[in-house]
Amino acid sequence: MHTNDKSGIIDSMSDDVSQSESTEADVVGEPGLALARSQAKLAEMAGQHGDSPQSGRRVVFGLEDVSVSYSGMVAIRDVAFDIHENLATAFIGPSGCGKTTLLRSMNRMNDLIQGAEVAGRITYHGQDLFGAGVDAVEVRRRIGMVFQRPNPFPKSIYDNVAFGLRIHGMKDNLSDRVEQALRHAALWDEVKDRLKHSALSLSGGQQQRLCIARALAIEPDVILMDEPASALDPVATLAIEDLVGVLKNDYTIVIVTHNMQQAARVADMTAFFSVDADEKTGNRSGVLVESGPTSDLFIRPSDPRTEAYVTGRFG
Amino acid sequence: MLVLALVMVLLVWNVVDQARPSISEFGVGFLTGTEWNAVTDKFGALDLICGTLATSLIALLIAVPIAIAIALFLTELAPAVLRTPVGMLVELLAAIPSVVLGLWGIVVMGPFLNDHVEPWMISHLGFIPFLDGYPSPVGLLPACLILTIMIVPIVASISRELLSSVPSDLKAGAMALGATRWEMVRRVALPQVGAGLVAGTMLGFARAVGEAIAVTQVIGGSLVRPQNLYAPADTMAGRLAAQYSGAATALQKASLAYLAVILLVISLITNLIANLIVRRMRRRLGTP
Numbered sequence: 001m002h003t004n005d006k007s008g009i010i011d012s013m014s015d016d017v018s019q020s021e022s023t024e025a026d027v028v029g030e031p032g033l034a035l036a037r038s039q040a041k042l043a044e045m046a047g048q049h050g051d052s053p054q055s056g057r058r059v060v061f062g063l064e065d066v067s068v069s070y071s072g073m074v075a076i077r078d079v080a081f082d083i084h085e086n087l088a089t090a091f092i093g094p095s096g097c098g099k100t101t102l103l104r105s106m107n108r109m110n111d112l113i114q115g116a117e118v119a120g121r122i123t124y125h126g127q128d129l130f131g132a133g134v135d136a137v138e139v140r141r142r143i144g145m146v147f148q149r150p151n152p153f154p155k156s157i158y159d160n161v162a163f164g165l166r167i168h169g170m171k172d173n174l175s176d177r178v179e180q181a182l183r184h185a186a187l188w189d190e191v192k193d194r195l196k197h198s199a200l201s202l203s204g205g206q207q208q209r210l211c212i213a214r215a216l217a218i219e220p221d222v223i224l225m226d227e228p229a230s231a232l233d234p235v236a237t238l239a240i241e242d243l244v245g246v247l248k249n250d251y252t253i254v255i256v257t258h259n260m261q262q263a264a265r266v267a268d269m270t271a272f273f274s275v276d277a278d279e280k281t282g283n284r285s286g287v288l289v290e291s292g293p294t295s296d297l298f299i300r301p302s303d304p305r306t307e308a309y310v311t312g313r314f315g
Numbered sequence: 316m317l318v319l320a321l322v323m324v325l326l327v328w329n330v331v332d333q334a335r336p337s338i339s340e341f342g343v344g345f346l347t348g349t350e351w352n353a354v355t356d357k358f359g360a361l362d363l364i365c366g367t368l369a370t371s372l373i374a375l376l377i378a379v380p381i382a383i384a385i386a387l388f389l390t391e392l393a394p395a396v397l398r399t400p401v402g403m404l405v406e407l408l409a410a411i412p413s414v415v416l417g418l419w420g421i422v423v424m425g426p427f428l429n430d431h432v433e434p435w436m437i438s439h440l441g442f443i444p445f446l447d448g449y450p451s452p453v454g455l456l457p458a459c460l461i462l463t464i465m466i467v468p469i470v471a472s473i474s475r476e477l478l479s480s481v482p483s484d485l486k487a488g489a490m491a492l493g494a495t496r497w498e499m500v501r502r503v504a505l506p507q508v509g510a511g512l513v514a515g516t517m518l519g520f521a522r523a524v525g526e527a528i529a530v531t532q533v534i535g536g537s538l539v540r541p542q543n544l545y546a547p548a549d550t551m552a553g554r555l556a557a558q559y560s561g562a563a564t565a566l567q568k569a570s571l572a573y574l575a576v577i578l579l580v581i582s583l584i585t586n587l588i589a590n591l592i593v594r595r596m597r598r599r600l601g602t603p
Contacts, residue, residue, distance in 0.1 A: 109491060114395055141493030151484040153503055164492035167502065211488070218492060 038261040052293050053268040057084040060222060060252045061106060062123040068101050071115035075101045076286035079120075081271060088244055088253040090263035090294065093273030094309070098286025099256045103224050106254065107143035108136040141168060143222045144215030149231045150207035152199035152214070157191050160199045160210055164218035177217055185213035186243055205236025212243065223247065225255040229262065241266045260310055263294060270294040272306045330575045337569035345573055351538055353563040358570035360551065360577060362540045367550040370455060370530065371523035374462035379516050382467045386474030391496060402475065409468035417532030420461045425452035425533055433545050448543030453535035455548045461529045466519035473515035477508035510596035517589035521582050527556035551578055
């Protein structure tokens with residue numbers, strides 16, 4: 001009974017994906033492989049319910065009634081949930097639901113946008129991220145970020161990875177640290193013979209892994225990923241997803257994606273956001289619909305909106 | 316395109332043609348001659364060349380850091396409401412006719428320098444050669460500062476264009492690695508536009524070298540070599556503008572045209588060097 005249910009969901013999910021969600025992973029290349037993986041992952045997770053992935057893990061981020069607005073326009077409001085250590089947590093939801101905005105508040109990248117304001121509380125290991133005396137620069141050193149489009153600097157591969165190390169004075173064993181970071185990002189074997197070449201000579205997928213290596217080099221605690229594979233081909237996408245699976249052993253990962261299969265493949269925990277019109281003003285803003293173990297969200301969603309989204313009825 | 320090239324060639328040929336009597340009389344020695352005497356009909360350009368290079372380079376030295384600082388302020392630090400008005404103000408500065416700027420130099424800046432700045436410099440910096448001497452309302456220093464005021468808006472607006480063209484995802488990439496804004500500017504934004512900044516600086520230099528009116532108004536038009544930064548001096552462009560219509564002899568006229576030839580050569584060399592630097596920097600960075 002339960003199994004039937006699940007396969008039904010997944011079938012309709014993949015239908016939706018191949019039609020509307022234009023993520024390259026599912027349209028070109030090897031849709032079979034990607035699909036098989038997400039199905040296998042969900043099946044695996046469905047088998048282990050009762051033992052939630054977050055149980056016994058420390059809370060890294062605590063979000064308490066977080067709202068983010070730009071010049072008074074609320075982008076996302078009243079978000080409350082926890083993000084746990086050494087897990088991959090996915091933010092999913094339709095465009096405009098504020099998931100990227102929320103992510104950018106978690107390493108205070110939003111500070112750089114004029115008019116951006118965070119209300120409520122975001123704690124990081126119990127400490128208020130926006131509290132007095134918290135240095136945004138230090139926050140960003142501890143909480144790394146990978147962007148939607150690969151954005152390597154127009155420097156050599158080596159200098160890209162060494163960039164953060166140099167500005168933070170981590171110059172002892174520079175070459176070792178660079179190698180280590182490239183190995184962690186599963187890029188070392190591909191670039192070890194051309195470290196002095198321009199980073200722009202790499203393929204898109206390699207550039208994105210270089211950006212991950214660049215973030216890993218300065219030994220962060222958390223990696224925030226903003227749709228890291230949305231500009232990549234299917235093979236490169238799977239490489240990034242595999243990497244997430246490995247990296248979460250050492251880091252806490254938060255990944256924004258609008259590709260639900262990707263969330264199913266890589267995330268232990270998922271938060272689903274939607275767009276809601278405010279009853280009083282009619283302004284539309286993002287809200288958290290539900291969050292929890294990925295398998296729960298996909299297989300036993302507690303909110304009808306989540307079910308509608310994961311089964312492909314909207315979004 | 317062809318018409319432009321033709322006009323250029325004709326112009327250069329015409330200037331060289333006018334300078335011919337002086338070229339055949341003094342030859343290359345004109346460049347090292349220090350006398351400028353209409354009575355004995357002896358002309359040499361060394362002091363004028365030095366005057367031009369000194370005023371332009373000093374002006375550049377002061378103007379470029381100020382201009383880049385303004386550009387950085389406008390692109391990185393200024394709140395959005397300030398960006399447009401301040402940017403327009405800077406560009407407006409470039410629109411002031413140089414003769415008006417020169418007039419202000421005579422009436423306001425010269426006396427101010429003479430009364431306040433130069434005495435202070437002499438008593439505090441007088442131990443440095445060339446900075447000791449007597450204050451003067453006209454001279455090298457006011458000329459340098461007038462040129463500075465003229466170059467700043469040019470270099471600032473070019474730098475601003477360049478800096479605002481730096482992709483925002485590169486800046487975000489640096490900031491996300493825990494770079495401060497200054498580290499981001501120094502290690503990502505400035506290297507990214509370095510070649511353009513050099514080109515902009517060269518443009519400012521060419522402007523300073525060629526400026527005649529405002530310089531003539533404040534530099535004092537001296538026929539004697541200046542002994543210090545405050546003393547009256549002259550530049551090639553200044554001498555050309557001041558004396559051409561009143562030239563006493565045909566050879567003086569030809570010598571002034573010879574100055575024009577030198578100015579043309581200097582701007583040509585400046586342009587070539589700028590091109591070379593830009594090309595080399597681009598190749599090194601691999602950026603367009």
